[in-house]
Amino acid sequence: MLIFRQLSDPTSSTYTYLLGDRASGEAVLIDPVFDQALRDAALLDELGLRLVTAIDTHVHADHVTGAWLLRHRLGCAIAVAAAGGAKGADRYLEHGDRVAFGARSLEVRATPGHTGGCLTLVLDGHGMAFTGDCLLIRGTGRTDFQQGDARAMYRSVHSQVFTLPADCLLYPAHDYRGLTVTSVEEERRFNPRLAQGIAEDDFVGYMSHLGLAHPKQIDVAVPANLACGQPEGREEPTIQSWAPLTLTFAGIHEIQPAALEEVAGRIQVVDVREPEEWSGPLGHITGARLVPLGQLIERAHELDREQPTVTTCRSGARSAQAVVILQRLGFTRAANLAGGMIRWRAAGLHAEGGKD
Ligand SMILES: N[C@@H](CCC(=O)N[C@@H](CS)C(=O)NCC(=O)O)C(=O)O
Ligand SMILES: [Fe+2]
Numbered sequence: 001m002l003i004f005r006q007l008s009d010p011t012s013s014t015y016t017y018l019l020g021d022r023a024s025g026e027a028v029l030i031d032p033v034f035d036q037a038l039r040d041a042a043l044l045d046e047l048g049l050r051l052v053t054a055i056d057t058h059v060h061a062d063h064v065t066g067a068w069l070l071r072h073r074l075g076c077a078i079a080v081a082a083a084g085g086a087k088g089a090d091r092y093l094e095h096g097d098r099v100a101f102g103a104r105s106l107e108v109r110a111t112p113g114h115t116g117g118c119l120t121l122v123l124d125g126h127g128m129a130f131t132g133d134c135l136l137i138r139g140t141g142r143t144d145f146q147q148g149d150a151r152a153m154y155r156s157v158h159s160q161v162f163t164l165p166a167d168c169l170l171y172p173a174h175d176y177r178g179l180t181v182t183s184v185e186e187e188r189r190f191n192p193r194l195a196q197g198i199a200e201d202d203f204v205g206y207m208s209h210l211g212l213a214h215p216k217q218i219d220v221a222v223p224a225n226l227a228c229g230q231p232e233g234r235e236e237p238t239i240q241s242w243a244p245l246t247l248t249f250a251g252i253h254e255i256q257p258a259a260l261e262e263v264a265g266r267i268q269v270v271d272v273r274e275p276e277e278w279s280g281p282l283g284h285i286t287g288a289r290l291v292p293l294g295q296l297i298e299r300a301h302e303l304d305r306e307q308p309t310v311t312t313c314r315s316g317a318r319s320a321q322a323v324v325i326l327q328r329l330g331f332t333r334a335a336n337l338a339g340g341m342i343r344w345r346a347a348g349l350h351a352e353g354g355k356d
Contacts, residue, residue: 002104003047004128006171006180007040009033012063012217013176016040017130019123020049021102028053028101029076030121030130031173032066034229038237040066041073042249051076052101053091057132057173058118059084061146061222062215065229069236078228083110084117088228093119106130109160113153114141120160128169135161136172137182140193143207145214146222150207154200162188242267242308245335252320253335257347260285260310260337267308272296272322273341277314282341283354285312293318293325300329308333316340 003020016036020027027049032040044051051074054067058081067078068088079099082092093099095110099121106121114133118141121130133141135157143150161170166185189195193206215221224234239247244259260269269288271278278290291299293313303309309331311319316339326334337344345351 002123003027003049005043007036007043009036009063011035013174014060014063015171015173015175015180016066017171018043018047018049019101019104019106020044020047021104024102025050026052026100026102028055028099028106029066029070030055030106031057031060031132032070034064034066034069034224034234035237037066037069037073038239038247039249039251041070042247044074045246046249050074053077053079053099055079055093055099055106055119055121056081056084056086056225056228057121057130058115059086059146059222059225060173061218062174063217064221064224064234068227068229068231071228080228081108081110081117081119083112084115086226086228088230111135111153111156111160112147113143113149113156114146116147116149118156120156122164122168126165126168128171129161129164130171130173131161132173135170135187135191135194137170137175137179138187138191140191140207141174142210142212144210144212145218150204151200153207154194154203157194162194240308240333240335242333243310243335246338250320252323254338255310255335256338257344257349260344261349263308264310267310268304269337270296270303270309270311270319270322270326271313271341272311272319273313279353281355282314282345283351284341285344286350286352288312293322296322296325297329300326300331303331305329305331308335310335310337312337312344313340315342 001022005018007016017030077090079091080086080089093108097108098105109120111120111134271288272293311322313319
């Protein structure tokens with residue numbers, strides 16, 4: 001079974017694609033974004049997938065790739081186009097290569113035009129292709145920087161993309177209107193730059209009059225991406241380090257019961273249940289402070305913003321919302337007790353007033 005997720009980076013309108021093979025648990029990410037790498041790692045973890053390769057369709061001009069950061073954290077390989085000029089990858093892809101994940105694989109097609117090293121990745125079976133910034137939905141990538149070449153793009157699309165089956169789904173690296181997917185048939189008929197009947201010279205004329213401003217991040221992004229996204233002084237997104245925490249795909253820092261027990265004496269624990277639950281059979285954690293969720297905003301001044309804070313409740317749901325509220329109020333180090341008091345007790349940990 002194929003696992004497929006389309007993820008977005010709203011700042012740069014970039015799509016990142018996760019493809020996983022359920023049987024083997026192996027996965028690849030296409031065009032991960034530096035600022036979203038922890039989110040992507042959390043999703044892989046929650047889906048029980050192991051990232052084998054991070055692939056960039058090209059040297060991006062508008063955002064920094066997450067490839068280096070994902071390799072650093074998860075130990076995956078980095079694959080880039082040999083023709084792209086980036087250094088520090090583990091694989092340099094050529095036209096016709098395959099990138100495997102479990103029993104599945106992506107076929108590499110060279111589709112220069114937006115940059116000299118642009119790749120389109122075609123899933124085995126030809127039901128899906130990832131066109132990078134070559135063919136976009138009812139558009140194309142621009143061809144006015146980074147070895148851009150409108151003639152090369154026209155030929156790339158006609159020879160490598162429009163030759164795929166009509167119902168092959170096409171997923172671009174960007175969409176600036178929030179559109180998510182198209183198909184070969186749709187683009188052959190309706191792409192305003194490339195539909196049937198539009199000649200190469202017409203396309204070149206169209207592309208020379210786009211009048212787009214340069215991407216805002218180009219001076220930072222291109223040098224960083226030529227090093228596969230190695231930070232070199234740029235701030236690295238990190239998981240808070242005051243305790244062994246994990247970050248969920250929902251965006252909440254979490255701590256497991258055994259880890260909380262280790263640090264409980266040094267941090268503040270806030271129990272956001274109602275008073276009758278606090279004195280009920282699950283009991284409460286020694287030293288915790290009771291602040292019901294409904295009173296958290298008005299009573300936040302009773303808490304120390306500078307101290308790491310763990311929130312808890314019965315199951316870990318209300319306390320996850322408590323973390324969100326505390327963060328909004330300026331608590332920069334806040335995490336949720338995963339599974340709440342139920343998991344705490346199931347782990348055999350002590351609770352004041354708890355009944356067996
Ligand atoms: N406003 C965006 C521009 C991004 C941009 O130029 N994107 C390139 C892909 S890297 C492109 O081909 N855009 C096509 C278009 O905007 O129609 C930014 O500053 O990042
Ligand atoms: Fe691009």
